[in-house]
Amino acid sequence: MSRIGVFVCHCGENIARTVDVEKVAAEAARLPGVAYATDYKYMCSDPGQNLLKNAVAEHRLDGIVVAACSPRMHEKTFRNAAKSAGLNPFLCEMANIREHCSWVHEDRDEATAKASDIVAMMVARVKKDKRLVPITVPVTKRALVIGGGIAGIQAALDIADAGHQVVLVEREPSIGGHMAQLSETFPTLDCSQCIMTPKMVDAANHPNITLHTYSEIESVDGYIGNFQITVRKKARSVIEEKCTGCGVCSAKCPQKKIPNAFDKNLGTRPAIYVPFPQAVPNTPVIDRANCTWFKTGKCGVCQKVCGPGAIDYEQEDRLIVEPVGAIVVATGFELYSITEKPKGSPIKGYGEFGHGTIPDVIDGLTFERLASASGPTGGKILRPSDGREPKQVVFVQCVGSRAREKGISYCSKICCMYTAKHTMLYKHKVHDGQAYVFFMDARTPGKSYDEFWRRAIEEEEAVYIRGMVSRLYQKGDKIVVMGSDVHVGVQVEIEADLVVLATAVQPRAGADTLAQKLGISYDSYHFYSEAHAKLKPVECATAGIYLAGACQGPKDIPDTVSQASAAAAKVMTLFAKDELEREPIVAKVNEKNCVACLYCKKVCPYGAVEEKEIRDRQGNLIRVVAYVNPGVCGGCGTCQASCPSKSVELDGYTDEQIMAMIEAL
């Protein structure tokens, strides 16, 4: 006869409000095999855990059911308590009477009856629990960082400084991300290049960092501590080891008129190019779609002029396999555009702003390039259409953000601040110019942020108009901005020379595809989801994968850097151990019964099932059976549900246990 202990938790009032916990404990005490049952206000507290430990000794318990919250919340807590009381931790189970019962029901009697049922089921299951021993797996102390913006660079540097190897993968030819495009940064107005480029150089020169630029993640296999990453290094057409970065090729390339995306197409670049002069690495790449050689087979100028012979037109994509133990995802954001969207798309464009056809209506990043000393105008604010200096500039906030009817309901968080910054940068460069800002609210929570915004109004004389803009249209060489001033209650019309739209921050296009490769979750906008909004803000629900920067939600630089360092700290915590303990909830094959139909191999989402040959002493092949690699098994039970001969079972969730639970109902 078993001696099970049942502990019913009140969870303050969370459970006790709707469930009669005393009654549940009293009914549990009457179940066959239960030696002790009680209730307590907070089981997870120190006295609660002591109650459990003392009861194990006093009542010689050989199994425990804690009826409380979800096992995701506290299973670990109570298994540790059971362990310290000398019990095998896997003989302690949780009955979830909070999320599955008290939180979702109103009727006290019905909820109480259901709670008792849940407890009875778990008692039935615990009686058939086996003592399990955790599986240990070695940890590969090498990290992968995806995305080389400020988030990825910071995380990579922190992990590398702690003495671990880091593989940094960046999609573009250079690292740097958006921060490399910015001019000066709020709230201190220090130059972005000056604080960013040294970090880029540090990352490239760090002995512990392997940098793969112009590369993407092809596939991801494995699990925490033991991932196998395949990286696709796209053909650069330039041999990195040979190139000295002299730039002769770019200077001589006859294709000069290709719009430079880094400069938001305000400037041009050749077909063989580095995106910006401070690029890291300073190795050019041939844009094959625009290169004469690749289009017509003629030209070859760069190959002729390149001294070290670094140009290789035959180069192909290469696949590189990198074993790593942890992954930091830092793929950042992109800006929403007001252009027309495909029919049926939940996100809409702005026809009322001309769908992006008015040349002097630009977005914030374009303004950053205009204001940047290393930008296409050398830091002069000039209109894209005619190169004139604009004397009246209208800034429009919340374009695409906080606009449910346009498909995005969240606040992009950074635009109130960068718009205030833009008005200042403008005033510093065009002293007789006037900046106007249309805004819904000014959201400036952050150290020295509100002071910064006030400065834009009080010292730099930006005129803030509270209200929305309904239409923008070209009239002669002016842009008419029609809006409302809700404080005064009038309609406003401003004839502007330049209009700057603070467009929404969105995840990168394709963020969902990468998430599917990594097996991490994302929200309806494709921002990556953290495991817990408050307590696990940098961890993914998938073990061993962490998040940093704007890929998780809109963020400014201070928030991005903090999160990147936090993600790095999590990686270092993981790497502090040589071996990882994994839950022994894995599938086992009964080799006697297995008929090797290998259906389980087809359905296993983790690829954990292999074929195993059984041979006699002479080495003759007798049979083939399925084998589950316990290091890879994710414990999902899919194989168990699909095996036609019932030859594979998950420890802790055997058919016998499940049947016992059903019978207890």
Add this chain to the structure above:
Amino acid sequence: MTPAKKLLSYSYYPGCSLHASAKEYDESTRGLFKALGIGLKEVPDWLCCGATPAHNVDELLSLSLCAKNLSLAEGVEGDLAVACAACFSRLKVTQHHLADNETKRKQVEYAIAGAVNLQKPVKHLLEILAKDFGLDRLTEAVQKPLSGLKVACYYGCLLTRPPEVPELDCVEAPTIMERVIGAVGAETVRWSHRMECCGANFTLSRPGVVLKLSGSILDSAKAAGADCLMVACPLCHGNLDIRQKEIEEATGERFGMPVFYMTQLLALAVGVAPGKLGFDSMIVNPLPLLKEKGLV
């Protein structure tokens, strides 16, 4: 063998204006459809849709009027063709609104003593011409191309709005009018006030507002080099054509800008006799312009 061309036929809801101040819209619609071989059968006993005033006063009244019309239309075969932008918008809004509001639907069904017809496709003439009939066939039917005529297409507020409801075209930057009139050879101008409000039913209560709003529409069409305006709504037509003189007096600017219903221009292009298109009932006389362009 080429497949036989589909014979199109519609039930038709003209609305009050087309039987009164906008007779020429009705006449030209019938003329155009006849010339194109598209059937048009008027819904018997239809009533006023309530247009913009009704839903400002009593929502239930406005929904019930439209619901009644929809149920009357049930008896006539074919999708429901609507010419007036206001009727079109109200009928669509009614279907949209009652489809996901059961309480209101029950109230309305009580009021009209019958079921609401949520299924009948309600189509604006533009949609019928551009999508069902097709722009290629429209071009084929042309006898007198409108080449040389510079048209400013004016949508007004209601053709595409409220968003998600009429689904005629892009809400804020539609092109359907330009595509349709372009198919018969007219030149369309790019201009800024295609979607601005003309003042609509403030025409009697706050004429000052109308003069300002409609004035800026005429102003911007003229600045864009248009010879004329083309509209698909009797309310817009009233403000822009009938009040044009008044606007000229108030602003001191001369426009002399004829305001056509879309069907007048289309019918002219496919060979309907000018005498049947109601040009003589327009306040700003279009004949000098049409003569100059060699169209009459």
